[in-house]
Amino acid sequence: MKNIDEIIASGTLELYVTGALSQREAMEVEDVLNDYPEVKNEVEKIETALINLAHGEEYTIPAKVWEGVLNSIKGVRKLNSHKKSNHWSTIAGWAAAIVFLMGIFWMMNETNSLENKVLVTTTENAVLKGKLTSAEEALTTSQDLLDIIRSKEYREISLPGNQAVSPESYAKVYYNDNEKIAYIDARGLPAPPAGKVYQVWSLIMDPLTPRSIGLLDHYEATTTKVFKLENIPDPEAFGITLEPEGGSESPTLAQLYTLGMVSP
């Protein structure tokens, strides 16, 4: 370690204060400074001499310089600390952004509900189309039926109501001998109670032999109440009885609603 007086006398401290030393040398001086108050004292005297070189008493620096400094650093401090954001442009910017986002969400909602509406409408359209189709089908069916029962191949057989069971009931059978096809118009029958079904029989009178030719299934659902039955054996009469669901092997005569003879 060098002698302290030597360091002071060397001129190194003068160069240290003016900033002329290399970084390494300056750090060496720092070490000595921190350990020796007399070296620090010397540095302060050098510094003071240089500062006092320009301490003329007759002049002052214009106040506008310091005001300029203050104005500049106020802007800087506000930006750094984010204390009170009174920047209306910033607030307006955020507000605009929020409104914009809200607008987007609103539009997304609108789009969604419109899409939903389109979907509903499409579904409704499909349903209506279906209804139209079935109406057209129904019409076609009705037209066909009308064509069939008016044709000369079919003959009409009336089945009046059984006075003992249901005097108000009646049915009609349109029968094609050649093709063994019968259309049963059952509109004159009351709706069958739950768990029951109408069963149609062909009868041969002598000896009385009933043969089931079919069930009037889905009576409620069939709007025309006209049922097509096929493979009819040569009948002498038609009868309709009310049977338990699924039908019976032989007719329950106590529940014979209508009966009509086929004219030869």
Add this chain to the structure above:
Amino acid sequence: MNQPDSLILEMQQGSEKAFSKLYEMYSKAIYSVIFVILRDEELTEEVLQDVFVKVWTNSGSYSVEKGRFYTWLLNIARNSAIDKTRSKSFKNTNKNLSTDNFVHIIGGHNDLNQRTDTIGIQKFVDKLKPLCIKLLDLLYFKGYTQNETAEALETPLGTIKTRARNCINELRKMTLQEV
């Protein structure tokens, strides 16, 4: 004078009051350094303002443990002033001033002499030896390193140190008498 470490710390923590006290302490000295380089009052005021804004915004880069606050301040001022000499506004106002050292400023222009007198430099400069003036010009006002100074004056480094010591000793005697 003792370095006002507590004021510097307060400034670093954001105290404008401490900062204004530091400005009062150092602004005249910094003004003179900038003025010697720029030789124009308006530009000097402009750069002085700029320097203290830099001090505030960069105060975190100074550490009390490492180096003198005044030396740090000096470096900012000299660099800012030298930057200014490269600007268009400086070149426009100083086309006819080709003088590039302290000696010539002091010896040459009467209007500048008046100004340096007002600042307070002149009365010391008049009493300092020419070699001392030259040395102060390079080391203090221009911020030359010791090697640059030795080269500029074609003098060995050891001699530069000794002369710097003697020169500033003279200045110390004068300023202590005057102030």
